Amino acid sequence: MNRESNMINDEQAVEIFKALSNQIRVNILQMLKEPNNNFSPQAHVIKEKGFDGGVCVSDIRSKVGLSQSTTSQYLSILLQSGLVEMKRIGQWTYYRRNEETIKQFEKYIGLKI
Amino acid sequence: MNRESNMINDEQAVEIFKALSNQIRVNILQMLKEPNNNFSPQAHVIKEKGFDGGVCVSDIRSKVGLSQSTTSQYLSILLQSGLVEMKRIGQWTYYRRNEETIKQFEKYIGLKI
DNA sequence: TTGATAATTTGCAATATCTCTATATTATTT
DNA sequence: AAATAATATAGAGATATTGCAAATTATCAA
Numbered sequence: 001m002n003r004e005s006n007m008i009n010d011e012q013a014v015e016i017f018k019a020l021s022n023q024i025r026v027n028i029l030q031m032l033k034e035p036n037n038n039f040s041p042q043a044h045v046i047k048e049k050g051f052d053g054g055v056c057v058s059d060i061r062s063k064v065g066l067s068q069s070t071t072s073q074y075l076s077i078l079l080q081s082g083l084v085e086m087k088r089i090g091q092w093t094y095y096r097r098n099e100e101t102i103k104q105f106e107k108y109i110g111l112k113i
Numbered sequence: 114m115n116r117e118s119n120m121i122n123d124e125q126a127v128e129i130f131k132a133l134s135n136q137i138r139v140n141i142l143q144m145l146k147e148p149n150n151n152f153s154p155q156a157h158v159i160k161e162k163g164f165d166g167g168v169c170v171s172d173i174r175s176k177v178g179l180s181q182s183t184t185s186q187y188l189s190i191l192l193q194s195g196l197v198e199m200k201r202i203g204q205w206t207y208y209r210r211n212e213e214t215i216k217q218f219e220k221y222i223g224l225k226i
Numbered sequence: 227t228t229g230a231t232a233a234t235t236t237g238c239a240a241t242a243t244c245t246c247t248a249t250a251t252t253a254t255t256t
Numbered sequence: 257a258a259a260t261a262a263t264a265t266a267g268a269g270a271t272a273t274t275g276c277a278a279a280t281t282a283t284c285a286a
Contacts, residue, residue, distance in 0.1 A: 010139065017133040020226070022244085026127060029226060057263060070245050072264055091253045091262045102226065109219050113133070113142060135274085170233060183275045185234060204232045204283040 008104045012082065013112070016105055019081035024064055025074050029083060031055075031063060032097045039063065046094055051087045054094030121217045125195065126225070129218055132194035137177055138187050142196060144168075144176060145210045152176065159207050164200045167207030 008016070020026055031038040035045045035053045043059040046052055061071040075095050078084045082101040087094050121129070133139055144151040148158045148166045156172040159165055174184040188208055191197045195214040200207050 010136065014134060014136050014139060017130050017139075020130040021127060021134040023123065023127050026123065026130075026226075058261095067246060068263075069247080069265080072262095073245085076264085088252090088263090093263060106219075106222050106226075109222055113139075113215065113219075131273095171231095180276055181233075182235080182277075186275085189234085201233090201282090206233060 006100065006104050008082075008101070008108050010112070013105070013108050015081045016083060016101075019077050019083055022074070024066065025078055028060060028064060028074065028078065029097065031060070032084065032095065035096070044092060044094070046089075046096075049089060051089070051094055051096065054087060054096040056092040056094050060095065119213065119217050121195075121214070121221050123225070126218070126221050128194045129196060129214075132190050132196055135187070137179065138191055141173060141177060141187065141191065142210065144173070145197065145208065148209070157205060157207070159202075159209075162202060164202070164207055164209065167200060167209040169205040169207050173208065 020029075032053070032055060035043075035055050039045055039055055039059050044056040045059075046054040057072055057075060058068070060075065061068055064071060064074075066074070075084065075086070079086055079095070082098055083105075084095050085098045086096075133142075145166070145168065148156075148168050152158055152168055152172050157169040158172075159167040170185055170188060171181070173188065174181050177184060177187075179187070188197065188199070192199055192208070195211055196218075197208050198211045199209075
């Protein structure tokens with residue numbers, strides 16, 4: 001697949017800046033860098049099922065200390081921006097970083113900012 | 114001077130993300146990348162006086178199409194974040210990019226995001 | 227000193243964001 | 257089918273952002 005096609009545009013970049021213009025959302029993204037170090041051993045961190053490193057909403061919620069609904073909403077803002085991706089398995093929704101978007105975002109900063 | 118000391122922290126980074134969470138402010142920063150290409154020849158782009166590339170508020174205003182007061186306010190948000198620096202010469206205030214902060218911001222993205 | 231030009235600050239209305247509680251939805255278990 | 261658990265959505269009040277016009281401050285020129 002053509003690598004150029006992954007380059008994010010100005011509009012997407014502003015969406016990402018908005019997503020990151022909140023300390024707690026930045027914290028969430030940072031925590032998800034190392035799920036196994038940042039969440040308790042009994043947390044639902046996926047190791048199989050093809051979504052390695054995914055963490056469920058309630059485990060993220062207990063780390064950030066916000067209400068369940070705010071946590072859910074913040075995760076959907078991160079999802080909309082493309083910085084994370086999610087997969088629903090049973091009654092759980094697992095979120096993990098979308099490293100491809102993050103890489104393209106870094107590239108955007110270097111070239112366009 | 115110690116390079117480490119220039120590393121921006123999470124709080125500063127969020128300030129920068131806020132500053133960039135607006136398309137027009139991103140545009141201003143992008144325009145200031147190449148002042149001589151992006152502003153009319155008669156624009157007040159500094160070439161001497163030790164602030165090369167600085168552009169005055171009214172020239173920026175006529176490019177972005179916002180009111181004078183909004184333009185001024187947006188520039189002060191960019192200034193607060195550290196992404197630009199300013200110098201007043203006579204009745205004009207010249208703004209230019211702060212490449213050092215931008216470089217440290219890029220570094221932050223790569224290491225911390 | 228008076229008037230013109232440049233920029234900042236202030237005040238305002240419209241819209242957006244933050245964060246909560248309450249409720250709805252979806253999936254599991256009994 | 258009903259109870260339980262995880263997540264999402266709706267709605268509300270407080271706060272922040274957007275962008276303007278008008279007032280204020282600073283500088284220059286005559």
